[in-house]
Amino acid sequence: MEINKEEKNGILTFRVKGDIDITSSPDVKKYFDTALTDKNTRIVISLKEVEYVDSSGLATLVEVLKRIRTLSGQMKLSDLSEKVKSLFEITKLDRLFDIV
Amino acid sequence: MMDISTDDQTGKITKVIMKNDTVIEVKDLVKKFGDRTVLNGVNLEVKRGETFVIMGGSGCGKSTLLRHMIGNIKPNSGRVSLLGEDITDLYGSDLDTVRKKIGMSFQSSALFDSMTVFENVSLPLREHTKLESSVIDIMVKMKLELVGLRGFERLMPSELSGGMKKRVGLARAIAMDPEIIFYDEPTAGLDPIVASIIDKLIIDLSKKLSITSVVVTHDMKSVMAIADRVAMLYEGKVLQVGTVEEIKGSKSEMVQQFINGDYDGPIRFFQQKDDYLEKLMQ
Amino acid sequence: MENPVASIGKVVINLARHTSSILVLFFNTIQWIVIGPFKGKTASRQSIFQQMVFAGVQSVIIVFFISFFTGIVIAMQSAYQLKQLGAIIYVAPMVSVSMARELGPVFTALVVAGRVGSAITAELGTMKVSEQIESLETLAIDPVRFLVVPRFLALLVMVPCLTIISDIVGVLGGLIVGVFSLKINMYRYFAFSFDLLAWKDIWTGLVKSGVFGVVIAMISCYVGLDTRGGAEGVGKATTVSVVSSFILIILFDCLLTGLFFFSNM
Numbered sequence: 082m083e084i085n086k087e088e089k090n091g092i093l094t095f096r097v098k099g100d101i102d103i104t105s106s107p108d109v110k111k112y113f114d115t116a117l118t119d120k121n122t123r124i125v126i127s128l129k130e131v132e133y134v135d136s137s138g139l140a141t142l143v144e145v146l147k148r149i150r151t152l153s154g155q156m157k158l159s160d161l162s163e164k165v166k167s168l169f170e171i172t173k174l175d176r177l178f179d180i181v
Numbered sequence: 182m183m184d185i186s187t188d189d190q191t192g193k194i195t196k197v198i199m200k201n202d203t204v205i206e207v208k209d210l211v212k213k214f215g216d217r218t219v220l221n222g223v224n225l226e227v228k229r230g231e232t233f234v235i236m237g238g239s240g241c242g243k244s245t246l247l248r249h250m251i252g253n254i255k256p257n258s259g260r261v262s263l264l265g266e267d268i269t270d271l272y273g274s275d276l277d278t279v280r281k282k283i284g285m286s287f288q289s290s291a292l293f294d295s296m297t298v299f300e301n302v303s304l305p306l307r308e309h310t311k312l313e314s315s316v317i318d319i320m321v322k323m324k325l326e327l328v329g330l331r332g333f334e335r336l337m338p339s340e341l342s343g344g345m346k347k348r349v350g351l352a353r354a355i356a357m358d359p360e361i362i363f364y365d366e367p368t369a370g371l372d373p374i375v376a377s378i379i380d381k382l383i384i385d386l387s388k389k390l391s392i393t394s395v396v397v398t399h400d401m402k403s404v405m406a407i408a409d410r411v412a413m414l415y416e417g418k419v420l421q422v423g424t425v426e427e428i429k430g431s432k433s434e435m436v437q438q439f440i441n442g443d444y445d446g447p448i449r450f451f452q453q454k455d456d457y458l459e460k461l462m463q
Numbered sequence: 464m465e466n467p468v469a470s471i472g473k474v475v476i477n478l479a480r481h482t483s484s485i486l487v488l489f490f491n492t493i494q495w496i497v498i499g500p501f502k503g504k505t506a507s508r509q510s511i512f513q514q515m516v517f518a519g520v521q522s523v524i525i526v527f528f529i530s531f532f533t534g535i536v537i538a539m540q541s542a543y544q545l546k547q548l549g550a551i552i553y554v555a556p557m558v559s560v561s562m563a564r565e566l567g568p569v570f571t572a573l574v575v576a577g578r579v580g581s582a583i584t585a586e587l588g589t590m591k592v593s594e595q596i597e598s599l600e601t602l603a604i605d606p607v608r609f610l611v612v613p614r615f616l617a618l619l620v621m622v623p624c625l626t627i628i629s630d631i632v633g634v635l636g637g638l639i640v641g642v643f644s645l646k647i648n649m650y651r652y653f654a655f656s657f658d659l660l661a662w663k664d665i666w667t668g669l670v671k672s673g674v675f676g677v678v679i680a681m682i683s684c685y686v687g688l689d690t691r692g693g694a695e696g697v698g699k700a701t702t703v704s705v706v707s708s709f710i711l712i713i714l715f716d717c718l719l720t721g722l723f724f725f726s727n728m
Binding site for chain 3: 251253273276277278280281283285287288289291292293294295304305308309353
Binding site: 102103106107110135136137139140141143144171172173 | 315326
């Protein structure tokens with residue numbers, strides 16, 4: 082699992098590479114805890130190179146969203162594969178996240 | 182009833198064809214308890230993504246077979262492989278590595294009665310992962326939502342009905358996102374409506390999360406509703422394996438007797454009919 | 464009727480089988496305690512704490528009463544004898560030494576076996592017959608680490624702690640008799656109590672009580688995890704657990720006292 086950060090026009094893009102599962106979720110959580118400290122940030126998390134997200138991964142993304150909201154920022158998820166998208170739909174989380 | 186099962190059939194068969202690898206393989210399994218032979222050369226294969234039902238009368242060894250598949254009982258001879266790993270001779274932490282990838286729903290629910298619903302469902306996550314408690318919190322809510330019991334986190338198992346306990350047990354079984362779920366008599370002792378709710382849940386979990394399910398049951402209604410393939414077990418042997426349609430059209434009188442629940446047939450429950458009067462007069 | 468030799472043989476074989484299983488459980492428990500922390504797999508602090516509260520803190524009142532009355536009884540019984548020798552002041556060390564060496568550890572262990580050991584067996588036994596133990600195994604959680612280790616540690620620590628309380632309370636019980644009935648000066652009573660009480664009296668007593676704690680933990684956990692046969696089985700297991708703990712406590716008391724006696728400790 083690997084995360085790359087990129088800034089463009091005031092928007093932070095995080096590209097996640099690899100599965101977000103029970104072994105990598107704690108690291109993902111820690112990464113975003115340290116990466117997100119400023120107020121009013123606008124971020125995009127690209128899941129283009131993510132094949133599978135398990136429920137700990139989904140829960141971790143919910144935690145990231147909660148953090149962004151307390152910092153009054155904005156968060157979008159992008160480039161979801163069909164399979165990953167369906168995982169969001171099953172758990173009804175597609176209604177919570179801004180998926181583009 | 183019929184319509185639903187055929188609908189599910191078509192839906193699920195395509196899924197099975199898509200991923201056709203074997204996740205459980207049971208070979209020539211023999212198990213004896215004392216002098217009694219419970220399993221007498223069982224051979225089975227379960228494919229990824231399918232719902233595989235093991236049915237048979239009480240005491241035919243189906244629960245014993247299930248316990249062999251998860252390594253809780255060791256056979257006298259024969260082999261069991263689970264998710265590509267031969268678990269026949271695995272113990273302790275080696276076996277636990279494989280067990281973390283499976284979930285099991287027990288006949289009696291087997292919830293830990295000193296723990297709340299939340300603690301029950303979160304226990305495997307707290308024990309096996311480094312996830313923060315806030316993430317575990319969200320996961321437990323997601324699991325309980327899947328079984329329709331969100332909001333019951335603070336209750337103790339003694340405050341729940343039988344069907345609710347079963348569903349909490351199910352939520353605990355899926356806590357670690359298992360690849361296979363084993364169900365021991367999931368609908369036994371539940372009223373027909375709750376039983377259908379559990380059946381629906383089994384179908385949902387296997388479809389939505391593409392989990393392989395292995396179900397042990399003698400509830401024919403449930404078999405028709407959930408099964409992709411059925412194995413009929415009798416006296417420690419597999420009589421027949423096939424789709425629901427194949428089993429229904431079986432020429433075996435024993436299978437037919439079981440499906441129809443006939444009193445009279447080749448399966449006899451009163452074996453020593455003839456010497457009854459003699460025994461009385463002794 | 465069965466051949467008496469055969470039935471004696473059966474009992475011996477069963478005894479040997481249970482003894483070896485208990486030893487296996489004991490080594491398994493020690494292994495988790497010693498090696499577990501290096502593998503990052505230990506019993507949770509919370510459950511150790513819970514067990515300590517249950518085994519220790521909640522036993523204080525009953526240990527208090529039993530030790531207090533025991534102290535009174537020894538003081539009266541020994542006064543009856545010592546009066547004839549005109550050595551009534553020796554009631555004080557009589558109480559303190561017998562509490563520290565023998566009665567404190569043994570009575571505390573018996574109380575804990577009856578109160579805590581039975582509860583442990585009943586709890587684990589119920590978990591066994593209702594598939595909860597199997598359910599733990601299926602969740603890849605070792606029942607020894609999860610259930611036995613916290614109870615073992617709690618009893619190993621709390622039985623000696625309760626014994627210290629028992630020793631002190633016993634001396635106070637004796638003091639009541641000594642001061643109010645035998646009219647011994649309180650300071651003299653205290654001075655005599657402790658002057659003739661050697662360190663070895665105290666530490667041999669505490670070693671004993673630690674061993675008793677281990678015995679209670681191992682017996683109650685083993686019998687609990689070995690339970691079969693529904694509610695009736697749990698009832699039987701609880702009885703077996705308490706009775707065998709009692710016998711083994713007295714047996715180990717005898718062995719340890721012998722060891723301390725013959726090695727001049």
